[in-house]
Amino acid sequence: MKFYIYGAGTFGKKAIENYVKYFRESVDDECLGIIDREKCGQIYNYKINTWEKTKCKYQGEAIIIAIECIDTMKAIVNALQSDNIKNIYWYLDNDWSCETGGKSFFSCHCLDVSEGKTDILPQVEMHIVDGCNLNCRGCTHYSPIFDNSKFPNFSERVQDILKLKDKVDYIRRFYILGGEPFLNPDIAKYAEIVRKVLPASRITIVSNGILIPSIEDDILKRISNANVEISISEYKPTHAVIDKITDKLKNNKVKYEIREYEIKQKFNIPLTSNIDTKFPQLCISNGCVTIWNGKIARCPSLMYIDELNARFGLNLPNEGIYDLNDIVSGTDLINKMNEKVPLCNHCVKNEIEWQVCGKKAVVEDFVSTL
Ligand code: SF4
């Protein structure tokens, strides 16, 4: 298919680079040029022109919008549609699919966004265990109050993903986490099924890494084969075994990133029960849409609030948690996930040094009264 790339910024350059490196010589897809509102010049010999100039010679080719910001992409889709352009795609920055070979640039990297198919969720998270082996004070998933030996029902979790997938056009990033996801012996099975259900999404397991040196190689290989990455949050106990963790991941060819350790690592007591709080407001989970037990909420702090309330006899507001069955459309879902909820008034910046809870978590580990 012949196409133009719309966007000559970082994302556009990456799109051209991937096309040239992996597809130009091997498949029929042919790039004709680059469109940009401000930039001029050329990238890899492809000339950059404005849409107005390109329009004069346009003959129904595909336009691939290579701009990262979803709202900007949507605005360009609308503008192109008002010019009667029908063949519109969004460039997906999923590098791993380039290496699979044999596919077209379009099947690896392009999402069809013509006909207004732009109900896109940037990020979704899902627990595969609620509890953790580290129990940090201030955990925004309240993992220290959960039993870390209990695991969810696998098919119910998959049902949640399928229901969500059914509502939206695309999920850009999907995080498998907890708690500590490596506590769940089915972690590779989850990686494989999420990849199967969401073939074009970037999928990441988020872990504190401590268990990784003792995980069977076969499990890590299955995660790697499913093109699922691991993101390690490097807490103090993680830092102590970081070489063992990275060796293990390298040996099993798992793609990983380390969210690096800082000596004076700051954490946060995320909530206050006091509406006239002395602390400044802080949202640390904006956009971390969470699915759990057939429900969806705009962030983990809200999703698990009923459990926190029940555990400590609190009455923090829980409005904004929806049954996945009650969501009528992707637009409805995205609007709901963007609405401020009453709990937002209780989210504050209240920094502490990183530390773990005592033998049993107490309310002060998560909620201040100040
Ligand atoms: S390691 Fe992460 S999930 Fe576990 S308690 Fe700490 S912050 Fe929560």
Ligand code: SF4
């Ligand atoms: S409740 Fe609101 S302010 Fe608090 S973390 Fe969630 S989205 Fe952010």
